[in-house]
Amino acid sequence: xxxxxxxxxxxxxxxxxxxxxxxxxxxxxxxxxxxxxxxxxxxxxxxxxxxxxxxxxxxxxxxxxxxxxxxxxxxxxxxxxxxxxxxxxxxxxxxxxxxxxxxxxxxxxxxxxxxxxxxxxxxxxxxxxxxxxxxxxxxxxxxxxxxxxxxxxxxxxxxxxxxxxxxxxxxxxxxxxxxxxxxxxxxxxxxxxxxxxxxxxxxxxxxxxxxxxxxxxxxxxxxxxxxxxxxxxxxxxxxxxxxxxxxxxxxxxxxxxxxxxxxxxxxxxxxxxxxxxxxxxxxxxxxxxxxxxxxxxxxxxxxxxxxxxxxxxxxxxxxxxxxxxxxxxxxxxxxxxxxxxxxxxxxxxxxxxxxxxxxxxxxxxxxxxxxxxxxxxxxxxxxxxxxxxxxxxxxxxxxxxxxxxxxxxxxxxxxxxxxxxxxxxxxxxxxxxxxxxxxxxxxxxxxxxxxxxxxxxxxxxxxxxxxxxxxxxxxxxxxxxxxxxxxxxxxxxxxxxxxxxxxxxxxxxxxxxxxxxxxxxxxxxxxxxxxxxxxxxxxxxxxxxx
Amino acid sequence: xxxxxxxxxxxxxxxxxxxxxxxxxxxxxxxxxxxxxxxxxxxxxxxxxxxxxxxxxxxxxxxxxxxxxxxxxxxxxxxxxxxxxxxxxxxxxxxxxxxxxxxxxxxxxxxxxxxxxxxxxxxxxxxxxxxxxxxxxxxxxxxxxxxxxxxxxxxxxxxxxxxxxxxxxxxxxxxxxxxxxxxxxxxxxxxxxxxxxxxxxxxxxxxxxxxxxxxxxxxxxxxxxxxxxxxxxxxxxxxxxxxxxxxxxxxxxxxxxxxxxxxxxxxxxxxx
Numbered sequence: 148x149x150x151x152x153x154x155x156x157x158x159x160x161x162x163x164x165x166x167x168x169x170x171x172x173x174x175x176x177x178x179x180x181x182x183x184x185x186x187x188x189x190x191x192x193x194x195x196x197x198x199x200x201x202x203x204x205x206x207x208x209x210x211x212x213x214x215x216x217x218x219x220x221x222x223x224x225x226x227x228x229x230x231x232x233x234x235x236x237x238x239x240x241x242x243x244x245x246x247x248x249x250x251x252x253x254x255x256x257x258x259x260x261x262x263x264x265x266x267x268x269x270x271x272x273x274x275x276x277x278x279x280x281x282x283x284x285x286x287x288x289x290x291x292x293x294x295x296x297x298x299x300x301x302x303x304x305x306x307x308x309x310x311x312x313x314x315x316x317x318x319x320x321x322x323x324x325x326x327x328x329x330x331x332x333x334x335x336x337x338x339x340x341x342x343x344x345x346x347x348x349x350x351x352x353x354x355x356x357x358x359x360x361x362x363x364x365x366x367x368x369x370x371x372x373x374x375x376x377x378x379x380x381x382x383x384x385x386x387x388x389x390x391x392x393x394x395x396x397x398x399x400x401x402x403x404x405x406x407x408x409x410x411x412x413x414x415x416x417x418x419x420x421x422x423x424x425x426x427x428x429x430x431x432x433x434x435x436x437x438x439x440x441x442x443x444x445x446x447x448x449x450x451x452x453x454x455x456x457x458x459x460x461x462x463x464x465x466x467x468x469x470x471x472x473x474x475x476x477x478x479x480x481x482x483x484x485x486x487x488x489x490x491x492x493x494x495x496x497x498x499x500x501x502x503x504x505x506x507x508x509x510x511x512x513x514x515x516x517x518x519x520x521x522x523x524x525x526x527x528x529x530x531x532x533x534x535x536x537x538x539x540x541x542x543x544x545x546x547x548x549x550x551x552x553x554x555x556x557x558x559x560x561x562x563x564x565x566x567x568x569x570x571x572x573x574x575x576x577x578x579x580x581x582x583x584x585x586x587x588x589x590x591x592x593x594x595x596x597x598x599x600x601x602x603x604x605x606x607x608x609x610x611x612x613x614x615x616x617x618x619x620x621x622x623x624x625x626x627x628x629x630x631x632x633x634x635x636x637x638x639x640x641x642x643x644x645x646x647x648x649x650x651x652x653x654x655x656x657x658x659x660x661x662x663x664x665x666x667x668x669x670x671x672x673x674x675x676x677x678x679x680x681x682x683x684x685x686x687x688x689x690x691x692x693x
Numbered sequence: 694x695x696x697x698x699x700x701x702x703x704x705x706x707x708x709x710x711x712x713x714x715x716x717x718x719x720x721x722x723x724x725x726x727x728x729x730x731x732x733x734x735x736x737x738x739x740x741x742x743x744x745x746x747x748x749x750x751x752x753x754x755x756x757x758x759x760x761x762x763x764x765x766x767x768x769x770x771x772x773x774x775x776x777x778x779x780x781x782x783x784x785x786x787x788x789x790x791x792x793x794x795x796x797x798x799x800x801x802x803x804x805x806x807x808x809x810x811x812x813x814x815x816x817x818x819x820x821x822x823x824x825x826x827x828x829x830x831x832x833x834x835x836x837x838x839x840x841x842x843x844x845x846x847x848x849x850x851x852x853x854x855x856x857x858x859x860x861x862x863x864x865x866x867x868x869x870x871x872x873x874x875x876x877x878x879x880x881x882x883x884x885x886x887x888x889x890x891x892x893x894x895x896x897x898x899x900x901x902x903x904x905x906x907x908x909x910x911x912x913x914x915x916x917x918x919x920x921x922x923x924x925x926x927x928x929x930x931x932x933x934x935x936x937x938x939x940x941x942x943x944x945x946x947x948x949x950x951x952x953x954x955x956x957x958x959x960x961x962x963x964x965x
Contacts, residue, residue, distance in 0.1 A: 516864060521863050
């Protein structure tokens with residue numbers, strides 16, 4: 148009996164896996180060794196492409212057809228997963244191992260009521276009758292803190308919020324009382340405040356059930372709050388593992404150190420010196436943006452038809468050379484403001500820039516468009532895939548006639564150097580570059596126009612931590628060199644506190660708070676601002692390994 | 694081109710098309726007999742050493758007729774598709790880029806046209822224009838236009854909201870530049886693929902029209918007409934239906950496979 152208690156719930160011993168591709172074998176996981184005991188939360192941390200999700204799939208035995216195991220063993224509660232037949236797997240999945248995915252909206256079947264999706268699992272894996280399963284599902288949902296579970300079970304996934312959906316997914320995973328649950332970035336797709344609640348739920352449920360958890364994440368700050376032990380994975384290999392407190396504060400491996408050093412820390416300011424008080428460069432004056440305004444016929448037929456406000460009566464000022472951070476959850480209207488200021492969305496109200504008033508997006512002329520540039524969130528989507536990098540960068544130069552025809556090529560080389568990319572990238576296509584490199588090109592394109600204001604719409608959100616830090620530093624560096632002001636839209640509070648001079652907070656399309664970055668902790672902040680700040684832990688300083 | 698030939702689909706498609714185009718370009722010269730010559734003593738024969746693919750009810754050599762009919766059949770398919778795709782994509786891209794009311798009006802009209810079955814619509818136009826190859830081609834092109842416009846609009850819409858297009862709009866680019874350089878090259882993939890697949894449809898509709906006596910007229914060697922004429926003798930010599938039928942199928946399949954391979958080759962993300 149003692150032997151059973153001691154046995155790890157998950158025992159991955161020297162496991163390797165490879166994908167067969169047209170170019171030959173690609174080793175996705177190399178010699179992975181990992182043990183999780185009952186009641187333990189083991190965090191697996193790595194950047195995109197490191198193989199962290201692949202390992203989860205390998206444990207679940209749900210791999211692409213071109214994947215092959217190349218050595219080692221995976222045991223869950225002593226059962227060999229590698230040798231398991233399809234029938235064994237059916238028995239093991241759900242009862243012994245369960246999984247929680249990143250995006251709750253794609254993890255649930257949109258055509259089934261959420262109650263059915265839980266009861267289905269209970270009936271299949273625990274052999275319950277329908278009535279039993281319904282009662283058990285309700286109890287399971289109650290444990291996840293849902294107030295009216297019976298009502299929620301009758302709803303379809305699209306009728307629930309992201310947080311509610313993730314609770315349903317988590318309730319389903321816990322419902323069969325498995326020995327091990329794999330969490331694959333369960334909070335990444337959620338808003339800051341919801342993510343915090345889900346994380347608290349995870350901690351409570353785990354304490355109640357004593358389940359072993361493998362928690363996959365790229366977020367080191369988050370991991371420090373929940374994990375007992377941590378493994379850091381890099382290019383398919385575990386480079387460091389140990390107790391969370393040790394790994395996260397006194398890392399031994401260079402890669403872990405680099406990852407931790409890249410975490411934005413509000414007290415390590417990297418902003419350009421605050422510019423002197425000057426009249427604003429750009430003023431957004433009671434700007435509202437409406438989406439989906441109904442036509443006259445719709446209005447006649449349905450008097451209740453109304454437009455939806457993406458932003459309502461927002462007023463902002465940006466001074467020359469300043470970096471203004473705009474934060475808020477998704478749907479708070481922060482990107483809407485960027486769209487209005489760049490002429491991508493029709494707006495009401497006025498935008499004042501360099502002494503001129505614009506009251507409609509049609510009024511924006513070429514001079515305004517040159518001086519106000521935008522960089523988007525997704526580096527993969529913001530560069531035309533059919534053009535070379537050189538042509539992409541040359542376009543603003545030619546469009547605005549900034550340099551004589553013969554010097555365009557030289558200027559493109561200069562721009563590439565400016566964002567620390569080799570000059571020969573000019574002849575490459577966007578798909579040959581990594582995400583961080585593409586984002587550098589997008590930033591270079593914005594600065595190529597020699598703008599006075601650059602609007603950055605979540606430019607670091609799609610990047611890995613270490614790349615994120617480099618891009619943020621690059622941006623500040625370019626800002627210092629060119630003297631341009633920057634409107635930096637983000638949901639990363641630690642990052643914005645590092646970069647910005649002032650911060651504006653948006654919620655439900657309205658501006659709720661604006662303050663100097665030094666006053667972030669001051670009393671009298673809006674409750675929503677405080678909630679946002681409290682939801683994000685400030686990373687601990689690094690020590691040398693003991 | 695090398696990319697196109699690196700997949701089995703591409704090789705198969707290219708080989709079939711090569712066969713078809715050799716037949717279409719040199720057919721009349723390599724045909725062993727005069728396609729209209731009657732061999733009274735050898736009617737409705739199966740394939741043999743003398744007549745490689747057999748003969749029809751008048752004793753005409755099927756291989757020679759097939760080779761002679763190839764240019765007409767292939768040109769018909771290409772011509773009808775080019776016209777239809779050209780008109781359709783222009784309309785679709787205009788609707789997709791303009792959006793709003795223009796889009797609604799154009800698309801509702803096209804939806805109305807789409808509601809009519811393709812063949813019926815073609816027949817209607819042919820009966821209006823009168824029979825003949827040229828008229829049939831025009832009719833097929835008109836029939837293709839609404840469907841192509843819908844596909845072109847869909848492709849345009851999916852590209853129009855991409856961030857690089859937004860970036861171009863924010864930069865203050867002209868509408869012509871946005872359509873020509875940012876939207877169209879990226880929306881072209883689905884349009885080209887659909888076009889190559891449509892060539893096979895066009896050939897089949899052309900054959901159907903020939904079969905119904907509304908397209909090419911006897912003694913033309915158009916393949917659909919050949920099937921039509923031989924229909925009565927199908928049970929005495931199935932070869933006179935199988936041979937042109939198979940030729941139509943091979944051509945259609947060639948264009949189809951080629952279209953698939955072309956889509957893969959066109960996608961810059963597929964290469965490493």
